[in-house]
Amino acid sequence: MDTRHQVAVLALDEVVTFDLGTPTQIFNAARDEDERRFYRVRICTPGGRPVRTSAAFTLVPDHGLELMAEADTVIVAGVSYGARVLADGTLEPQVLDALRAAAARGARMMSICTGAFVLAAAGLLDGRRATTHWAHSDNFRELFPNVDLDPDVLFMDEGDVLTSAGVGAGVDLCLHVVRHDHGSRIANLAARRCVVPPWRPGGQSQYIVRPIPDEADTSTAPARAWALEHLDESLDLRVLAAHVRMSVRTFTRRFREETGVSPAKWIIQQRVERARHLLETTDLPVDQVARQSGFGTGAALRQQMSATLGVAPSVYRTTFRSVV
Incomplete structure (x- = not known):
């Protein structure tokens, strides 16, 4: 059968x-x-x-x-x-x-x-x-x-x-x-x-046809790459903009054009994904998962996961660790 x-x-x-x-x-x-x-x-x-x-x-x-x-x-x-x-x-x-x-x-x-x-x-x-x-x-x-x-x-x-x-x-x-x-x-x-990424950040807004940006603008990709390596730190918008030599205003506009979301929302998405990965693949306590993913406290992690995924970290870990 x-x-x-x-x-x-x-x-x-x-x-x-x-x-x-x-x-x-x-x-x-x-x-x-x-x-x-x-x-x-x-x-x-x-x-x-x-x-x-x-x-x-x-x-x-x-x-x-x-x-x-x-x-x-x-x-x-x-x-x-x-x-x-x-x-x-x-x-x-x-x-x-x-x-x-x-x-x-x-x-x-x-x-x-x-x-x-x-x-x-x-x-x-x-x-x-x-x-x-x-x-x-x-x-x-x-x-x-x-x-x-x-x-x-x-x-x-x-x-x-x-x-x-x-x-x-x-x-x-x-x-x-x-x-x-x-x-x-x-x-x-x-x-x-299949040689494809396991997940992609952002939404399909980043693929909608838009006017070509000014030539003076550059990509925010280096700042995003740096942020992914420092999710457990405070990610100030001015620091991110400085990584690509942009004003905060230009950086925010270009970031949304390239990803479809605001810098703040993108950072939360990445931190949630980091937390999911740690919950699925490690036995770290929830508070430590929260610190390593940039949420600081277990309470903050629980609030974000409940808001974005509809489940608490402990429930998520039990669900996804048990089905493998």
Whole structure:
């Protein structure tokens, strides 16, 4: 009997090929040092029919929608027609029914990029937070006003329903799921096998098309690199700006243009990630984790983790140390 977590990837006409390949690549790379695999990933289409891809070739699947009836996780790959998902009747009723049935029986539902349009059309995102490619956010809001769309994040985790931003953000989402299911060690191994970063800071705001900065401006990257080496110290904005020879005002503006968030929010994100890593990989007391990650006290760490992750450090450690 195959005890692996069963993943069904739904491909519709005009499926985005990168989105389609991402779950297969990431989840198949999620295995331990003994090459034991944790997931089985298969692709399905309506009626098991061939579908055209956005790359102008035809995909011939091995499975129909019945695959979703037995999957532990269902992933909707992005479709290039995006906002036309409702306008021209492209989405077949049996697709919506299959998605609703999978969600009703407790399958984890996910989308990559414009796959969020499909989940929303099935009513699975109503009243929830979600994201999609930033370029389609206006159309999404117009079609689905009952969804709390956040176009600034790389992915959104609502527990049983998860959505990601455009294309590459599907990698971030799938690694996040592996990390949730099996801990950071397995997720980091999968990332290493795929030669991608285990996680990326910031949101998709940093990828939105913006005017070219003044030539006099330089990148804030050196300051960010220095900050990552000194997260346990006080990181004054003036000190960071001085590292790249900018005024505080210019530094703050360029920082937001490059990362999509303010310096203060970015620092908190990095400190939370440092704390998560220490909680998952060491037995350090919470107060020491707090000091090494730059929060100073256990109380401050607990406040930040509760605000950003919804759990206390001790609960987080128990959860992620026990699943590896």
